[in-house]
Amino acid sequence: MRIILDAMGSDNHPQPEIQAAVQAAKEFRCEILLVGDENQLADKLAQANPQNAAVRIVHAPEVFEMTTKLSGSMLRKVQNSMGVCMDLLKSGEGDVVVTAGNTGGAMAIGLARLGRLKGVKRPALSALFPVRGGHCVVLDLGANTDCRPEYLVQFAQMGSVYARQMLKIDRPRVGLVSNGEEAGKGNDLVKATYPLLQATGLNFIGNIEGKELFGGEADVAVADGFTGNVLLKASEAVAKFMTDILKEELMATARTKVGALLAKPAFDTLKRTLDPDEVGGVPLLGINGLVFVGHGRSDARALVNGMRWAKQAVEGDLLGALRAVMEGK
């Protein structure tokens, strides 16, 4: 097993990546290919790796900001760290890519370099939302803002494979995000998708709203990328809004400060429940290779968690399972 780690992905790169690579090499007993500007990496890695854990630098000659718009041919050629990561994956020198770089960029470069899995119409971004009793795979989160019903059906299929392989859920319950749980509710897209999902043989439980999603009633929640993205961003924003108010109010008086101190274990549980870094990495589902993208603000711990998750995906043959289901769809 070799994990390919983008050394230039996170907001504070490359220090978190260097630390994470060394730690993961030790902990997982596998080789880490650390991809980035060798001049920036060599000395720092030597310092951080006195025991010589199996971390190897692969030089990426270009430094490219993901804010730059890349055209089609550039996406295939660019030799920044993300591009080199994808090439290493394609040539089989590594088994999985982990990056904390720009998600849209990873999708674009990954798609250009690795292509789609056979049968897949549109790759999707998915994340694990923390919900009652566990997690829910939500997709698409923004790779496809305008969708056709058949794309949503494929998201449901890929999300179900992901839930089965990675969350070990036998027959994942699939919900269709809508503006009402009753059948017949929805916009034109949802109404057209509903009967198609019923015909798939997936464990389709019907329309779901926020209540069912966060209540843990579905293992997979399907939406077009626009809706999924709005849902994701709103959920994160509400959580932050509530946490901010609570923090401020708890610090407001001596009494509440003492209360906060005593109640700390409860707040810690809440924080851990909502922490996206506990499970690091959003898979690019539907491209012909295993790529996981973490938050830009990932620290070393988040990156190690991301690599642990990526390693599980390799061991559980997530890609093979996706290929088996999607081929010919």
Add this chain to the structure above:
Amino acid sequence: MRIILDAMGSDNHPQPEIQAAVQAAKEFRCEILLVGDENQLADKLAQANPQNAAVRIVHAPEVFEMTTKLSGSMLRKVQNSMGVCMDLLKSGEGDVVVTAGNTGGAMAIGLARLGRLKGVKRPALSALFPVRGGHCVVLDLGANTDCRPEYLVQFAQMGSVYARQMLKIDRPRVGLVSNGEEAGKGNDLVKATYPLLQATGLNFIGNIEGKELFGGEADVAVADGFTGNVLLKASEAVAKFMTDILKEELMATARTKVGALLAKPAFDTLKRTLDPDEVGGVPLLGINGLVFVGHGRSDARALVNGMRWAKQAVEGDLLGALRAVMEGK
């Protein structure tokens, strides 16, 4: 001023409505028309109203569950409490309707009985979301699941009038809900709506995500009814999810229980911030009459708050202001 209160709207009707009517009549010094089944209301009202505050029962001969599907002609004729409320408003016997009944039903019956304001293509449902530093008017919340760009422009116009008249914001900042704050982000609908909003003369601040919405950066947030509804339900569900975890964890040990007790003022502030009953009532924007719909689970306090808000809408001539802006649009 006469407020028309649907006596049969809330989940626990008619007791909360009777209490609220008596309290509002006293507090606001205006007459309340309490609309419902006289047989169910007369004795209870007499008991609840020993001082004879100005509450008058208006009999609604039919009892109709809002779950029943109503056809076009039924919507115009039905003599359940909601239908009678709308007729009283139309004939000028009252100035504003307040109901805790089904929102979709109120919209359908209101539209059938009162019609649209001149120039309005599609009426919308809006709510005040609690955000940093105040509230944001979010619309549409589900009256129009599939929208054209020009509908969203009208939502922005109506939402701006609502924010100006009711929240006393001089030039309300209007945001377009999208999957990214940058211009150019969005699905086809958002991309088509963006330049139209720029051309309105409204205080359009561009695309917004959950972060900007809950960060209080917009006074009005515009979305199609499907997206707005998903946003609303997800926000409520995340708030409930977090509150539930926190409650359970705070009750988990003796230490956290004491902490919770001491920190109570902070939790109370959070609860008050998120409480939809503080401002009771969602206006049906764009129909030719003032109608406010509250939560089905409204208690007497929520209903009184709803009537207070409705009274302000009458006094501030919300309907006249909407008419002035929308005529000829």
